[in-house]
Amino acid sequence: MGCGKGEYTIALAEKNPDKNFIGIDIKGARFWRGAKTALENDMNNVAFIRTQIELVDYIFAENEVSEIWITFPDPQIKYKRTKHRMTNSEFLKKYHGILNSEGVVNLKTDSEFMHGYTLGLLHGEGHEILHANHDVYKNVYSPEEVTGTQTFYEKQYLEIGKPITYIKFKLNY
Ligand SMILES: C[S@@+](CC[C@H](N)C(=O)[O-])C[C@H]1O[C@@H](n2cnc3c(N)ncnc32)[C@H](O)[C@@H]1O
Structure with a gap:
């Protein structure tokens, strides 16, 4: 989610050739790099979608996704920007809607704020923190x-x- 140049999309796809990986970003020019690498290396388990993460529940069906990676999202520190924060309550519900029953979410960030906000929200909403670092x-x-x-x-x-920092979590509702 918010894959930027697609480094994680490509790296995970290379390591797991039996699984499909889809990078999503609103800026197509960013993931051009990852898309080019996928084409040059004849990778058939990589795709990129240019759209808003807000629409992710229209892109995937229920249970279609087994893992989500969010790397270095904009922390959106200002209160007014909460609705754009990629781990807010609304986004978590959307992720839960597309993940299968074993599905997990990974968040990697440099932002202490984002890390703390997400841990607090997960704890408050009763989700399962599998790893926090x-x-x-x-x-x-x-x-x-x-x-x-x-x-x-x-x-x-x-x-x-x-x-x-890093958090791996499972959403429970
Ligand atoms: C700070 S960059 C991080 C990019 C990449 N994940 C990385 O680690 O280098 C945040 C990315 O999220 C994308 N983004 C932010 N909000 C988005 C949204 N609502 N829907 C889709 N992409 C979004 C931006 O276009 C940008 O590429």
């Missing part, structure tokens, strides 16, 4: 899929020494 590169328990791929934004944050 305040600094993925300093934690030996970080999964390889979290530390093995760095997006365009992540590289910029790492260069200025920001810790990268």
Whole structure:
């Protein structure tokens, strides 16, 4: 969700050739990079969709999705921007609507605000936190899929020494 250049879409698709991966972003020019890589490497398990995440429940059927990755979303810190925050209550409901019963959501961010907001919301709404990590590169328990791929934004944050956080969760309603 908000795949940017599509680094995660491509990396996960390369590692899991038996599964399909779809990058979604409102800016087509951003995922042009990922789409070009997929074509150049004859990858047949990658697609990109240019649309708003707000419409994700019109794109996928119930139970169609087994995993969602959200990497470095805009934290939308101002109160008035809450509705655009990609882990707000409304977005979580939409994700739940398309995920299968075992489906999980992964959030990787440099934003302490986004990390804390999401943890608080998950706790408050009774969802299941499967993994939470305040600094993925300093934690030996970080999964390889979290530390093995760095997006365009992540590289910029790492260069200025920001810790990268991670949450993996399952939505329960
Ligand atoms: C800060 S960038 C992160 C890009 C990428 N995930 C990364 O880690 O490099 C946020 C991305 O989310 C996209 N985005 C923000 N709000 C969106 C929305 N409502 N629907 C679709 N894409 C959105 C932006 O176009 C942008 O590419």
